[in-house]
Amino acid sequence: MSEFIAQIEPLKQAALNELRAAHDLAALDQVRVSYLGSNGQFTTLLKQLGSLAREEKPAAGKSLNQAKTELETVLAQRRGELELKAALPQEPTDFTLPGRRRALGKLHPLTQVTDDIVRIFRKLGFAVADGPEIEDEYHCFDALNTPADHPARDSQDTFYLAPANGDAPQRRLLRTHTSSVQIRVMKQQPPPIRIVVPGRVYRRDNADATHNPTFQQIEGLYVDRNVTVGDLKGTVEFVFRELLGDGVKVRFRPHYFSYTEPSYEIDFSNPLVRKLGKDWLEIAGCGMVHPQVFENVGYNPEIWTGWAFGFGIERIAMIRYGINDIRLFYENDVRFLRQF
Ligand code: DAH
DSSP, X not given: OOHXXXXXXXXXXXXXXXXXXXXXXHHHHHHHHHHHSTTSHHXXXXXXXXXXXXXXXXXXXXXXXXXXXXXXXXXXXXXHHHHHHHHXXXXXXXXXXXXXXXXXXXXXXXXXXXXXXXXXXXXXXXXXXOOOSEEEHHHHTGGGTOOTTOGGGOTTTSOBOOOSSTTOSSOEEEOSSTHHHHHHHHHHSOSXXXXXXXXXXXXXXXXXXXXXXXXXXXXXXXXXXXXXXXXXXXXXXXXXHHHHOSSOEEEEEEEEETTEEEEEEEEEEOHHHHHXXXXXXXXXXXXXXXXXXXXXXXXXXXXXXXXXXXXXXHHHHHHHHTOOOXXXXXXXXXXXXXXX
């Protein structure tokens, strides 16, 4: 055996011993550098290979490469062990301690009610539509046949935005109801239409047990040929029964909305309402779409008929869960939210 080859085995053994003795990743890396780094002892031998006698080279090269491969394998294995060790907790662990239970997140009760209503309408073939919360007077009022002197447009009731530039043709506002989305959808697509629109609305109310400056509505719009008040009533009754179970009674009371004719308010009664000490609770507005509204969006009122409604989500949630203060929904106190 040549003198050159004779060095390899002892060097390898020394390196293996040091690799096994390294007890953390930094120490391991030092061993790597001292043997396999660019000036390491193995690297130096490799560099000398070229100056060996020709007949000595093949055996020397082979033996050197085998040793190097073995070192690299052990190095990788040892690195894996030390990485695992570094990831484990340094303190001893008491595996008999009870685990910490993670609190599961849940959907907000208003979201749950909204999702349930949407699910019921989907069964009837309704799609969900959406529109902006920052609206203009046209979509929120004019196109809905609500004239400029109507009290709903009073700045006592509506949040108006400061004009962005003096020449904005329409005053911008926070929508006071989701009915604005009726106009947006009808302007965008031809009849027939079956949509529901859940969303946030804003009014200049002071917060108390039954008012909040922002709350949620779900709007519905159905447009087709030969749509009747009977369809409206049947649909509303079906939805409430699905949502709140049997024992539900629904009553339509004549009312006025500028965008429907005839118009109704929907009162609702069930054992929970009676528990709150009332016979009926007003829960929605609705009616048959006014011909003028169809004209405004370019639908022919001689051909098309329809109904629309707007439910207050909080009202429904309050009945469902027996809650008597709307502000609880907006305080986001987890002790309250956890119950649903
Ligand atoms: N927009 C009304 C409100 O906010 C509710 C409403 C009434 C919506 C009648 C409608 C409707 O679509 O036809 O009080």
